[in-house]
């Protein structure tokens with residue numbers, strides 16, 4: 036997508052517009068910017084050798100009036116409770132969830148075309164911090180943070196993959212997309228939220244707030260992201276992991292990044308309970324998505340999807356859910372784009388859960404009557420083995436306001452879906468298998484039509500979950516047919532034997548083709 040020329044050297048500084056700017060053409064509105072650009076047309080000159088991209092950004096401090104604060108989640112319009120983002124607070128006075136509320140009036144001084152053009156102009160650059168898919172939307176994320184305090188790995192800008200063969204072969208769909216959020220710095224979508232949270236912690240520590248470290252409970256991905264971003268900023272990280280319930284690849288990530296790793300003899304919900312108690316006692320900042328800062332980064336994946344479709348809105352977005360922060364983050368990203376005039380509607384959201392850990396699904400099926408936490412059973416989708424999700428209220432809100440649906444996937448369904456997707460060239464995680472199962476079911480029931488533009492959110496890289504694929508393809512899973520298993524053929528190092536095996540394979544393949 037080509038950047039609008041008027042932004043080539045000016046995208047660091049949003050210029051305030053007259054309030055009635057929506058009726059003025061972009062060229063007229065941005066006249067001062069155009070003038071600035073005119074003197075520097077052509078390629079930007081290379082920064083001097085003794086300057087890095089942070090130094091360069093320091094020379095471009097922007098002044099704007101955007102701001103954000105914590106408010107009680109879904110508060111009554113009459114509520115006056117709010118907190119500065121520089122306060123260390125995770126819950127409202129009544130014990131409810133918090134939300135980050137942006138000054139929408141200030142953001143509305145710029146019209147949808149302005150924001151679309153600004154965001155598009157920042158993609159694919161190395162300018163600090165806008166080279167990140169999260170920080171390219173800084174004004175909508177943490178508007179007040181100094182770019183110098185940002186801890187970023189240039190996360191985001193992940194591939195929106197056209198699942199051409201999977202769509203055609205298994206679903207008769209031609210407009211199916213997989214948003215590969217797991218093709219990221221630490222291999223999951225958690226990087227999107229963690230860059231925001233750790234940047235804010237970096238700022239708080241520079242303000243001499245007494246924070247000795249950052250902690251989380253995790254099923255493996257939050258801990259990986261937290262430890263990597265903390266390590267890169269030199270901030271101590273502490274992670275609580277449910278013993279023997281996360282993959283080896285996930286376990287080794289915080290170990291390698293120098294986190295203090297506690298392997299605790301309980302499940303994720305037990306770890307979550309403990310970290311909440313510990314962070315209430317010790318000056319350790321809570322990094323789970325109970326902390327609404329995380330969702331500000333995660334919501335940018337939704338904005339990115341719209342951007343990748345040239346600001347056209349897909350019909351469906353399917354997200355695997357565990358602690359349930361992400362489904363709300365997607366809703367929030369889409370809703371902001373609508374409210375600020377970048378698009379005219381939002382997609383329908385689907386949240387997909389493993390049947391062995393399905394409290395949201397049961398709640399949905401009860402007609403949202405009464406929520407009951409469950410004891411989460413073992414699932415190959417181990418990162419969503421969560422029975423008492425902290426963001427249940429946020430998830431219900433997101434689904435109700437997007438005409439959403441909740442689906443579930445049995446172990447066999449999610450593993451088959453993962454194997455089917457892999458057989459078409461993807462290499463997805465079991466959680467994405469859960470989301471694909473939801474899609475398969477909704478296609479079968481006709482709720483999702485063959486021509487509906489549908490996005491499945493892939494939340495982690497398949498390489499983090501190779502053991503589940505080894506088990507499946509070895510046909511070693513009790514009570515599972517593993518119908519798409521593709522086990523390796525053992526053969527002795529003998530020309531004749533290798534030829535026999537190959538001929539049998541090729542004949543079999545040939546007969547399948549004709």
Ligand SMILES: Cc1ncc(COP(=O)(O)O)c(C=O)c1O
Pocket residue numbers: 223254256257324355356357358359360361362418419464466494495
């Ligand atoms: C790979 C993966 N997918 C999906 C999820 C679910 O996200 P959320 O907890 O925000 O619902 C998680 C974490 O819970 C995860 O690690």
Ligand SMILES: N[C@@H](CCOP(=O)(O)O)C(=O)O
Pocket residue numbers: 225251252253254255256257258322323324325357358360418419
């Ligand atoms: N899957 C998560 C579970 C915790 O979720 P969070 O978003 O609340 O941190 C993980 O990887 O730990």
